[in-house]
Amino acid sequence: MFVPEKRARSHRSYLAIGGLGFPGAQLYYSRNARRCRSKEQRLPSGTQLRYCLTAMQPSQLRKLVVGGGLLALLLLWAIPTTANLIIDYNWWKEVAQVDTWMKMLWYAIGPVAAGTVVAFIALWLAHDCGLRFAGLRQHDFPMYARFVPVGLALVGFLFAQISIDYWTVMRFFGSRRLVLPGDAWKDQVFSRPLSFYLFGLPFYSQVLGFVFVLAILCALVFWATARGWQLAERFRFERDRVLVRSPGSFDFEPRSLMLPGASRTGFLRTIAVILLLGLAVWFFLGNYELLFNSHAFMTGADFVDEKVTLPLRWLLIVATLAAIPWAWMGKYKNVIFLVVSAFALQLIVPGIVRAVYVRPNEISIERPYIERHIEATTLAFSLNRNATERPFTPSARETVDPAEENALLDNVRLWDLRAYNATIAQIQALRPYYTFPDTDVDRYLINGRIKQVLASAREIDVSQLSAEASQSWINPRFIYTHGFGAVVSEVNRITSDGLPVLLIENAPPEIKSPGFQLTRPEIYYGEKTQDPVFVHTAREEFDYPSGDQNRYSTYQGTGGFPIGSFMLKAVAAIAEGEPNIVFTGYLTAQSRMMIHRRVHDRLEHLADFLLWDQDPYLVITDDGKLVWMADGYTTSLSHPYSATLPVPGLEEGANYIRNAVKATVDAYTGKVALYVFDPSDPIIQVYEQLFPKLFLPASEMPADLRRHARYPTALFRAQAEAYRTFHMRDAQVFYNKEDIWEIARNLFGQSGQPEPVQPTYIVATLPGEKTPEFLLILPFTPRGKDNLIGWMAARCDGDRLGELIFYQLSKQQLMYGPMQIESRIDQDQNISKDLTLWNQQGSHVLRGSMIALPLRGGFLYVESIYIQATEARMPQLKKLVLAIGDRLIYRDTFEEAFAELTSPSAPAKPAVAAVSTTSSPAPTGAAQELPALAGQIHRLREQAEELARELQVLEKQAAKK
Numbered sequence: 001m002f003v004p005e006k007r008a009r010s011h012r013s014y015l016a017i018g019g020l021g022f023p024g025a026q027l028y029y030s031r032n033a034r035r036c037r038s039k040e041q042r043l044p045s046g047t048q049l050r051y052c053l054t055a056m057q058p059s060q061l062r063k064l065v066v067g068g069g070l071l072a073l074l075l076l077w078a079i080p081t082t083a084n085l086i087i088d089y090n091w092w093k094e095v096a097q098v099d100t101w102m103k104m105l106w107y108a109i110g111p112v113a114a115g116t117v118v119a120f121i122a123l124w125l126a127h128d129c130g131l132r133f134a135g136l137r138q139h140d141f142p143m144y145a146r147f148v149p150v151g152l153a154l155v156g157f158l159f160a161q162i163s164i165d166y167w168t169v170m171r172f173f174g175s176r177r178l179v180l181p182g183d184a185w186k187d188q189v190f191s192r193p194l195s196f197y198l199f200g201l202p203f204y205s206q207v208l209g210f211v212f213v214l215a216i217l218c219a220l221v222f223w224a225t226a227r228g229w230q231l232a233e234r235f236r237f238e239r240d241r242v243l244v245r246s247p248g249s250f251d252f253e254p255r256s257l258m259l260p261g262a263s264r265t266g267f268l269r270t271i272a273v274i275l276l277l278g279l280a281v282w283f284f285l286g287n288y289e290l291l292f293n294s295h296a297f298m299t300g301a302d303f304v305d306e307k308v309t310l311p312l313r314w315l316l317i318v319a320t321l322a323a324i325p326w327a328w329m330g331k332y333k334n335v336i337f338l339v340v341s342a343f344a345l346q347l348i349v350p351g352i353v354r355a356v357y358v359r360p361n362e363i364s365i366e367r368p369y370i371e372r373h374i375e376a377t378t379l380a381f382s383l384n385r386n387a388t389e390r391p392f393t394p395s396a397r398e399t400v401d402p403a404e405e406n407a408l409l410d411n412v413r414l415w416d417l418r419a420y421n422a423t424i425a426q427i428q429a430l431r432p433y434y435t436f437p438d439t440d441v442d443r444y445l446i447n448g449r450i451k452q453v454l455a456s457a458r459e460i461d462v463s464q465l466s467a468e469a470s471q472s473w474i475n476p477r478f479i480y481t482h483g484f485g486a487v488v489s490e491v492n493r494i495t496s497d498g499l500p501v502l503l504i505e506n507a508p509p510e511i512k513s514p515g516f517q518l519t520r521p522e523i524y525y526g527e528k529t530q531d532p533v534f535v536h537t538a539r540e541e542f543d544y545p546s547g548d549q550n551r552y553s554t555y556q557g558t559g560g561f562p563i564g565s566f567m568l569k570a571v572a573a574i575a576e577g578e579p580n581i582v583f584t585g586y587l588t589a590q591s592r593m594m595i596h597r598r599v600h601d602r603l604e605h606l607a608d609f610l611l612w613d614q615d616p617y618l619v620i621t622d623d624g625k626l627v628w629m630a631d632g633y634t635t636s637l638s639h640p641y642s643a644t645l646p647v648p649g650l651e652e653g654a655n656y657i658r659n660a661v662k663a664t665v666d667a668y669t670g671k672v673a674l675y676v677f678d679p680s681d682p683i684i685q686v687y688e689q690l691f692p693k694l695f696l697p698a699s700e701m702p703a704d705l706r707r708h709a710r711y712p713t714a715l716f717r718a719q720a721e722a723y724r725t726f727h728m729r730d731a732q733v734f735y736n737k738e739d740i741w742e743i744a745r746n747l748f749g750q751s752g753q754p755e756p757v758q759p760t761y762i763v764a765t766l767p768g769e770k771t772p773e774f775l776l777i778l779p780f781t782p783r784g785k786d787n788l789i790g791w792m793a794a795r796c797d798g799d800r801l802g803e804l805i806f807y808q809l810s811k812q813q814l815m816y817g818p819m820q821i822e823s824r825i826d827q828d829q830n831i832s833k834d835l836t837l838w839n840q841q842g843s844h845v846l847r848g849s850m851i852a853l854p855l856r857g858g859f860l861y862v863e864s865i866y867i868q869a870t871e872a873r874m875p876q877l878k879k880l881v882l883a884i885g886d887r888l889i890y891r892d893t894f895e896e897a898f899a900e901l902t903s904p905s906a907p908a909k910p911a912v913a914a915v916s917t918t919s920s921p922a923p924t925g926a927a928q929e930l931p932a933l934a935g936q937i938h939r940l941r942e943q944a945e946e947l948a949r950e951l952q953v954l955e956k957q958a959a960k961k
Helices: 058-094 098-134 142-163 166-177 194-245 266-292 303-322 324-328 332-365 367-380 417-427 475-479 566-576 599-606 682-690 713-726 731-736 818-827 829-838 894-901 926-960
Strands: 014-016 038-042 048-052 054-056 387-392 440-446 449-457 486-494 500-505 533-535 541-546 549-553 592-594 617-620 626-636 645-647 650-654 656-666 672-676 695-697 741-743 745-748 753-756 760-764 773-782 790-795 804-809 843-847 851-855 858-869 876-884 887-891 914-916
Touching (some): 058 098, 098 142, 098 166, 098 194, 098 266, 142 194, 166 682, 194 266, 194 682, 266 303, 266 324, 266 332, 303 324, 303 332, 324 332, 332 367, 332 731, 367 731, 417 449, 417 486, 417 500, 417 858, 440 617, 449 617, 449 760, 449 773, 475 533, 475 541, 486 617, 486 894, 599 626, 599 656, 599 672, 626 713, 645 713, 656 682, 656 713, 713 741, 713 773, 713 790, 745 818, 760 851, 773 851, 790 851, 818 876, 818 887, 829 876, 876 894
Parallel strands (some): 387 804, 672 695
Antiparallel strands (some): 014 054, 038 048, 440 449, 449 486, 486 500, 533 592, 541 549, 617 626, 645 650, 656 672, 741 773, 745 753, 773 790, 790 804, 843 858, 851 858, 858 876, 876 887
16 A cells, blocks of 8 residues: 555554555565565566565554454355355245245344334433433543444344244234124123234234333433443543552442432433333233232132232222323432332232132132033033034943944054054165154045055165265265155954064065055155255166165155255355265256255244144155145134143143144155135134135145144144033032042053053944944043043044044943953953063063043054064064953954854853853853854964974073073
8 A cells, every 4th residue: 555655654563554556565674674565666667666574563453353254254254144045045046936936035024124213212211311420421432332233233133033923922912903893702890802812912022022121221321321431531631640640540349330410310211211111111010910810729810819809900000191291300219109009018918818808619610601611611622613523422242243343343443653654664665774764644535435545655774775875975876865665554354473463564665455456656755764865966866676686766856845956056056065066977957955855844834833743744645646635723822711732743742732734745746735724713814814825725736635634633632622611511520629630541461561551543333323424533431440431533534624523421321441351361360371481481472552532432443462582673463352241352364253242151261262241141052152162272283383383492491501
């Protein structure tokens, strides 16, 4: 840089030359250089040029270093952020929801930006008032004046970012156009609709919190500015006195933090008024919070809350507003006395009234409030909508009419899901890196009849690749990109080896049943997929194994987004932190990048404002495609008077839930569609207003997918948890908790520890109905007892999807529950002897979950018993136990058990085939005795073979010793 020589001599620090292209353009000289050195140079044109070396001051160098560091930090943040933004844009473009993404960005940025502006203006005014109080002006300190706005803007941004939940703001403005039906629920205290508590109250509370905390921040900024500059000036004055006049010192004491005279300033009086107004509004909004109070016997406002606490809170609001003039006059002691007195009154009086008046007459006084609690919880968990209660009268029948119960008996699930999943992982994995993450229960029409099946997707787990293959960067991203096919089996058929009979197996898929076809067996989007992968590249992808060879293919779908350009490769490399994406030669102009391939992750990224079911299930469409289906829930903790109950996937639970959305994800293309199945839900109505292009009506779901929509187990479990208590509609019974139910328990696994029965999908004909249908059921028992007291069923087919039926049993008539059947199994000598025998010699017994199947006037209990080798996780179905009434049937196969189940009960025999405790006369004749005799012979033969194997093992052990 050229400077006048005279000015250059005054610098005493680093010397540098700004070269204009001269050699040695940035030369540094010694610190001891005291003056500018003039130089001359003749240019080629003959011009004489004289210049001097300028000196850089330390402050200038510090600015350069700090500026460079800040720029580097900014780039370190901006570059990956921009890269992620570009990748995100391409993903939203892939799912055809760019408009939704832009709205989400606007909804996220807008409230924070507005909050930042408001906070900055308020903080700037507080800072300016603080400077004036200290007797200073900003233009007296130019450097300070430049940095303070930046600092205050940063503080305002951070404050707005922390204090503003943009979803709350977004839902509030989305609810402004909400049209409520005339019979919409309203609370009985304030007559406010549910939408006010879901959207309005959270928004108003957030605005109040923002203003209240901002007022406190402004007071702190005012104090810090005024007192800070006062102390700085005092310190400078003391320092000058020490250096110029006489010795002295500056002692810092706690009282030095006091700001004398500040309370009389107009600014702090304004802040005090704002705080009192905010406090009054806070007390006002707190009135509505009374409807969420938790009591020992209910949730919501009880008698004391409504009749005593609420009027006292209004008194507190009036006292707070009355104190505002005193605050403006600076009489803060009067303000504190008035507000604290009213607050103390509001704390003390309700407790006295509760103890003296309410407690001795609680059940009669609180009756209407308990009824409100029951009504609100029933509504919040949809226990009164599309729901009916029916009596269930058990009969003494101990046989089953195959003509009446044909659909149920044809769909008895013999395989426990966990045992089935472990078995097919052994017999159908084909390669070590194939896995079956989950097994789903569904129904299909096979030969014109509804059949219940088990379906599992065969996916690739790249973590199970060999050490050599997993070390390659190429393998998990270019070659092992997708799973292949699915395994499907009927629920009630097993082979002679105790293995499931498969309707679809192997790769390529072998279909052994009409009604199925697989035209696109590749699974690029599933439950075990990894990110990212690159398809349609110069490398072929592994498709499926064929003997000792592998088959390869090239992706032909529309999943993923193009990544052929160098720019997108560079962006992806930065976003993924993987430079190989740029340097690899396998990416072509047609290549595509797939991200968010896990179904749950994909749906959460698309609509994270919904709670997504953790268990998507696989559907085979009529044209042979694999499609995932998943349920989305709207939940809240803001329903007045409703109890908060556990909900799968929510740690804090919920007091309102709806299965508002069902989603589909194509396993090959990743195409996502969200269908609204509960348009009456106010929460989903708001989201439809905010994102009109994101949702589709349920009527637009393709028919072959609509046939597989089902009632979700997560919602069903939450409703069962609610119903076991809230089936008590009488306030006094509810208050005393006289008739609480529990979810029935059974034994499972090797340890045989009791655990709650899981909701079970079955195909059955409901009592009073004529058509078999796909149902989800769950039994109940009384608290502390094991006999059956009721059961609930959710319908899944057609227009009846979403209907609930609650069957209640008579309390005077005993019906065995699952744990009582388990006890009878354990007490049976022959069964317990078998279980003890099989738990030895390198194997152990697994007991499947007991399934309770409703019949006309009774229940049929089914439990499968498996044997699993200690060193191999492949359970084999060994025995089957059926129980109905007092009959206990213990057989090798379902066919044998079914034959006995449909025949009249026989007299008690030594548990060879069945154990009967009934007193009914037994039929005679050789025809009836032959099945039992054959079963006895077969069982004795098995016992002999087991003993022979044990003898061989003992002989080998003795020979080794």
